[in-house]
Amino acid sequence: MSRDVTNLLYLITIVTFILALRFLSHPTTARRGNWIGAVGMLVAIVVTFSQNAIVSYWEIAVGMVIGGAFGAVAARRVQMTAMPQMVALFNGVGGGAAALISLAEFHNLAPDPGSLKTDISASIMLSAIIGSISFAGSMIAFAKLQELIRGRPIVYPLQQPVNALLFAAVLAAGIAIAAGSEQQWLIWALITGAALFGVLFVLPIGGADMPVVISLLNAFTGLAAAATGFELENNVLIVSGMLVGASGTFLTMMMGRAMNRSVANVLFGAFGQLAPAAAGGAAADGSTDGQVRSASAEDVAVMLAYASKVVFVPGYGMAVAQAQHDVRALADLLESRGVEVSYAIHPVAGRMPGHMNVLLAEANVPYPQLKEMDEANSEFSRTDVALVIGANDVVNPDARNNAGSPIYGMPILNVDQAQQVVVLKRSMNPGFAGIDNPLFLNPKTVMLFGDAKESVDKLAASVKAA
């Protein structure tokens, strides 16, 4: 097959990918879109296989079976609560593949010094650097999310200067190679250095900032794929990689906006260390004088059963306790009593963009009940009970009222505008970011302590009895 025909056929793949993203604009078409994208991918693979120049068919086929089987099994078995890890993992292997392609390409092309055109060697370097940062960074994100290493920021003295120096060294190696110093050891050093940088760069980022990091790493892998497209002079790689790059960048910016923090602050701020310096002055609304009131499941159940509108506000705590099915069961009970139920979803609740939506969808919650922040906020004033399940910072009124709070300015769910607030929480420990939450002291608020899943089950049992 000639190169022109191949490239035309690759165009089919490009179109299917664009359609796949286009179809994601609505839940009813999204699944079909994903299939169209998958077919496009198959077309690209078949077209690539049928190129005359390809020789080692069998080896490639075996490699595909091994990788594909691993991917399929992992994707089938993973629990929805573990989705952030899974996304990080697949993101990492993609980045790793891009870096290895560059390594192989360089190894293959470079033995004749000066044989590489500058733009080709520059793209090889870019894809090697970005790909290995993405690989190593994603693996650390995976380890943090899987709790193989602790989720809190890991900091050490001179962290930023060390990281900056390392990155500068990697970049210098890249520039040296692109400028014509085509030494093999340089690219190995570059890939190792970039991977180390990827590790060091994700280590100080805390769990609650994971939505930003995962989005950013997603963008990185896309960019690495696009750079790979330049080195192989292949359009489908350039366009698809860049689509992913744009998507990841878009999500990164959205997540940053939802936290009212710049992406730089998220990446380099080591937010959420133990004992943060700025506990922030006293809450502006004076509600800190109040006391924490804890309630029994029976009390809360009565409150819920006789409400006319209840809004559930899920957070990472619901994911950790895997309480989504129990929450749905409680909602069903309330609905059967004529209570209007909806769910208020903060954009950064959980560990990845849209995390709560996926969990609740898994528990068969119809998606029209899942309200975005703006819509949800317009409804709290006519809500009888807001039931906060394992969320903390996203409902902290200090973000609105207390200019001294580290999260001041972050858009939040205004649960304190509801008639009553019930907070399901494991204990009075401050949330991830280690910030006090005056919501807990609000006279409208009662706390129900315990594991989210157990608490929700108790509530359901008591609602049944009410």
Next chain:
Amino acid sequence: MSHGLLLTFEITILVLAIFLGFEVISKVPTLLHTPLMSGTNAIHGIVIVGAMLVAGLGHKDTLTTIIGLVAVVLASANVVGGFVVTDRMLEMFKKRERREPDS
């Protein structure tokens, strides 16, 4: 096509893809941001094409082929895993009640 012309052409489609990407993705509701993420994850699995090319073309040494094959394995995991997991997620988004087989 001369190399310079090809490069210009490639940069052109790159820039167009950025704008197209932003345009299409800004229409995805926050409801579907996780599937967007895993769906784009699957799409960057397109590096499998690159992996196949470096692994499959006749090489002077075996190291290149081996590195290329490892890339094929990683990229295949990316492609298959990405599409399957996205499908599993999207299957769950239902507008109305449905009978509950599990939970």
